[in-house]
Amino acid sequence: MADVVLKVEDIHKSYGKLEVLKGIFFELKRGETKVIAGPSGAGKSTLLRCINLLTKPDKGRVWLENVELTDPKVNINKLRARIGFVFQHFNLFMHLTAIENVMIGPIKVLKLPKEEARRRAEEALLRVHITEDLWNKYPAQLSGGQQQRVAIARALAMNPVIILYDEPTSALDPELVGEVLQVMKELATQKVTSLVVTHEIGFAISVADELMFMYGGKIIEKGPPREVVYNPKHEATKKFFANIARLYGKQGA
Amino acid sequence: MPVQASVIAYIPYMLDGLKMTFLLVGGGLGIGFLIGVPIAIGQVYGPKELKAALDAYVWFFRGTPLLVLLFLFYWGVFPALGLNLNAVLTSALVLGMRSGAYQSQIFRGAITSVPEGQYMAARSLGMGKWQAVLSIIVPQALRIAIPGWSNEYAIILKDSAICFVLGVMEMLNRTRYVMISTGEALLPFIFAGITYIFLTYGGVKVFDIIYERYKIPGLLVRG
Amino acid sequence: MYTEFWPDFLSRLPFGIMVTLEILSITIPVSIGYGILLGSARVYGNAFIRLLAAGLVVTFRGFPLVVTLFLLFYGLPEMGVKLSPFWTAVTAFILCSGAYQSEYVRGAIRSLEVGQIEAARSLGMTRLQELIHIVLPQAIPRALPGISNEIIYQIKYSSLAYIVGVNEIFGITTSINSIYFRPIETFLTAAAIYLVMTTAAHFGFKALEGHMSIPGLEIEIR
Numbered sequence: 001m002a003d004v005v006l007k008v009e010d011i012h013k014s015y016g017k018l019e020v021l022k023g024i025f026f027e028l029k030r031g032e033t034k035v036i037a038g039p040s041g042a043g044k045s046t047l048l049r050c051i052n053l054l055t056k057p058d059k060g061r062v063w064l065e066n067v068e069l070t071d072p073k074v075n076i077n078k079l080r081a082r083i084g085f086v087f088q089h090f091n092l093f094m095h096l097t098a099i100e101n102v103m104i105g106p107i108k109v110l111k112l113p114k115e116e117a118r119r120r121a122e123e124a125l126l127r128v129h130i131t132e133d134l135w136n137k138y139p140a141q142l143s144g145g146q147q148q149r150v151a152i153a154r155a156l157a158m159n160p161v162i163i164l165y166d167e168p169t170s171a172l173d174p175e176l177v178g179e180v181l182q183v184m185k186e187l188a189t190q191k192v193t194s195l196v197v198t199h200e201i202g203f204a205i206s207v208a209d210e211l212m213f214m215y216g217g218k219i220i221e222k223g224p225p226r227e228v229v230y231n232p233k234h235e236a237t238k239k240f241f242a243n244i245a246r247l248y249g250k251q252g253a
Numbered sequence: 254m255p256v257q258a259s260v261i262a263y264i265p266y267m268l269d270g271l272k273m274t275f276l277l278v279g280g281g282l283g284i285g286f287l288i289g290v291p292i293a294i295g296q297v298y299g300p301k302e303l304k305a306a307l308d309a310y311v312w313f314f315r316g317t318p319l320l321v322l323l324f325l326f327y328w329g330v331f332p333a334l335g336l337n338l339n340a341v342l343t344s345a346l347v348l349g350m351r352s353g354a355y356q357s358q359i360f361r362g363a364i365t366s367v368p369e370g371q372y373m374a375a376r377s378l379g380m381g382k383w384q385a386v387l388s389i390i391v392p393q394a395l396r397i398a399i400p401g402w403s404n405e406y407a408i409i410l411k412d413s414a415i416c417f418v419l420g421v422m423e424m425l426n427r428t429r430y431v432m433i434s435t436g437e438a439l440l441p442f443i444f445a446g447i448t449y450i451f452l453t454y455g456g457v458k459v460f461d462i463i464y465e466r467y468k469i470p471g472l473l474v475r476g
Numbered sequence: 477m478y479t480e481f482w483p484d485f486l487s488r489l490p491f492g493i494m495v496t497l498e499i500l501s502i503t504i505p506v507s508i509g510y511g512i513l514l515g516s517a518r519v520y521g522n523a524f525i526r527l528l529a530a531g532l533v534v535t536f537r538g539f540p541l542v543v544t545l546f547l548l549f550y551g552l553p554e555m556g557v558k559l560s561p562f563w564t565a566v567t568a569f570i571l572c573s574g575a576y577q578s579e580y581v582r583g584a585i586r587s588l589e590v591g592q593i594e595a596a597r598s599l600g601m602t603r604l605q606e607l608i609h610i611v612l613p614q615a616i617p618r619a620l621p622g623i624s625n626e627i628i629y630q631i632k633y634s635s636l637a638y639i640v641g642v643n644e645i646f647g648i649t650t651s652i653n654s655i656y657f658r659p660i661e662t663f664l665t666a667a668a669i670y671l672v673m674t675t676a677a678h679f680g681f682k683a684l685e686g687h688m689s690i691p692g693l694e695i696e697i698r
Contacts, residue, residue: 052377054373054376054377077376077379077380077381078379079379080376080377080378080379081378081379082379083377084377085374085377087370087373087374087377089370091368091370091371091373091374092374093371093374093375093389093393094371094393094469094471094472095389095392095393095396095469095472104378104388104389105378105379105380108378108380108384108388109378109379109380109384138469138470138471139471140469140470140471140472141470141471151374154374154378158378158379312671312675313667313671315674316632316670316671316674316675317632317667317670317671318632318633318634318635318636318646318670319632320635320636320638320646321635321646321649321663321666321667321670322667324650324653324659324663325659325660325663325664325667328653328657328659328663329659329660329663329664330660332659333660410540411539411540411541412540413540414540414542414543415540415542415636417542418639425540425542425543425546428543428546429546432546432550437554438546438547438550438551438553438554439547439550439551439552439554439555442543442546442547442550442551443547443551445543446535446538446539446540446543446544446547447538449538449539449540449543450534450535450538450539453538
């Protein structure tokens with residue numbers, strides 16, 4: 001219990017009449033990687049956004065290392081700086097070069113001197129295998145896979161307690177998915193605490209400590225990834241993984 | 254002395270009025286920028302009451318003819334405020350206040366065309382609302398707005414001629430004086446008109462160069 | 477004097493409003509028609525017509541409206557053409573506004589899909605038939621936001637008729653101000669009248685745009 005990094009308790013969220021999240025509970029220990037899977041519309045992305053409060057949950061509490069984020073008195077910007085977020089569509093800052101994208105958080109938010117920020121940025125970029133020749137390119141001059149790796153570096157450079165990934169590969173062309181997954185796998189093995197929303201079952205099986213299956217706004221099944229994928233208990237889970245297997249073949253499994 | 258020759262002799266006198274024209278255009282665009290950018294930011298990100306006040310400002314200055322504004326401020330508002338401003342200063346300020354209303358709309362369009370994800374990503378790094386707006390949204394919007402400003406320059410250049418009604422000796426007013434002293438109208442006004450056309454294209458060219466200089470691959474552009 | 481100001485002002489203002497409306501009732505429809513003609517001519521005309529139309533657009537978009545007004549008012553008589561102040565203003569407004577509007581029409585024509593034109597030609601239509609029956613009915617709704625913007629400009633710039641001596645709203649306002657010297661009241665009243673007109677036009681055009689939009693053709697050109 002001592003080393004619980006993230007704790008989520010009874011999160012609810014509705015958009016008008018549509019109830020997207022109906023009470024979510026889970027926690028992550030330091031160094032763990034957990035994967036959330038589920039059909040689209042299950043509320044996965046909303047859940048991630050509720051964790052760093054990019055979306056405000058209607059009810060429920062979230063703790064980051066014993067500090068309650070959902071406490072209105074807390075400085076949410078300070079806490080968000082410690083939660084990395086990787087977006088489906090990368091959202092790299094279009095007016096900044098690759099390295100500037102990674103430097104801007106340390107400079108503006110952590111108030112680090114420029115040289116220090118640059119050192120951190122270079123280190124982060126090398127960690128995601130973005131080589132020096134790409135550092136001064138603008139996002140539009142990079143491939144989708146390169147952009148997403150820069151986005152991961154942007155999160156890493158903040159020295160986050162945890163990284164949240166929101167379907168990081170689903171906007172990529174199939175041939176670019178591998179390079180991003182490779183980086184994510186490496187980070188997971190280096191014990192970077194990660195919470196990943198993804199359909200990449202191969203990734204879940206090879207590195208995740210737990211697979212949580214979301215359906216209709218709830219986590220209806222969780223356990224070791226291999227277990228959940230191959231011996232699903234719930235009807236919806238069975239159907240989902242059967243479809244995935246049909247779509248992607250037995251790739252990664 | 255043939256009439257044409259006497260008009261040609263006045264050309265340097267007319268062109269000398271361009272200094273005043275540039276002063277009005279530069280002043281108007283500059284003041285308009287200083288007013289327009291904060292208005293746009295307030296309209297998009299400000300609280301409700303502020304938005305309503307800014308909307309009213311924009312509505313008033315966009316919906317009222319320049320001629321009315323010039324007279325209202327020169328004879329009415331500025332003296333009532335105890336400001337004793339000459340015609341040049343009044344003209345530049347009025348052009349600026351009005352351009353601010355137009356520029357705010359250009360800039361607002363630019364802000365809203367920056368994708369939502371840019372703001373979200375900035376907030377996810379822990380930036381506050383205003384930090385995200387100022388260091389991520391505004392620098393992109395400034396670039397996106399350049400073509401709009403180029404257009405605004407062309408408008409304000411032509412509108413600066415209206416300031417002759419307050420007696421400002423810009424190019425058009427000097428052209429009128431040439432007409433009065435030579436008795437020729439056609440030639441001086443055609444010459445003035447062509448000069449304005451050249452200035453329009455020249456200025457737009459300058460904005461194109463600025464745009465080329467600051468453009469970033471892939472950043473959304475509106476025409 | 478104090479008691480006379482408002483009755484005097486308010487009794488003369490309607491005359492000015494009538495003159496302004498009279499100007500606009502001519503310039504709005506004629507400038508729209510002229511703008512459509514000019515825009516079409518720049519795409520569909522032969523080489524000579526295209527050049528002529530381009531010349532008109534470059535000239536009257538490039539000249540400040542005040543220059544055009546003075547040119548017509550003081551310059552044309554040198555060529556033996558003398559227009560009254562009213563018709564000087566009307567002509568200048570049409571030349572200027574039409575030139576601006578033609579650019580929106582031209583842009584809208586250019587934005588149509590090639591397939592539309594190929595289909596018209598495959599039916600055996602002449603170029604003129606193609607323009608009138610296929611191209612313009614699609615291009616005009618697309619050009620409408622730009623055209624309506626120009627009309628709103630026209631309402632405001634109609635005040636410039638005053639500088640060639642037309643006694644429209646602004647002319648009346650300045651002459652009243654020169655008698656009573658009540659600049660804030662007079663010019664704010666003028667501003668209010670123009671604001672009513674521009675605001676009404678704004679909402680009128682918004683309604684019209686909704687009414688004229690064709691499903692699938694809603695793309696707004698900027």
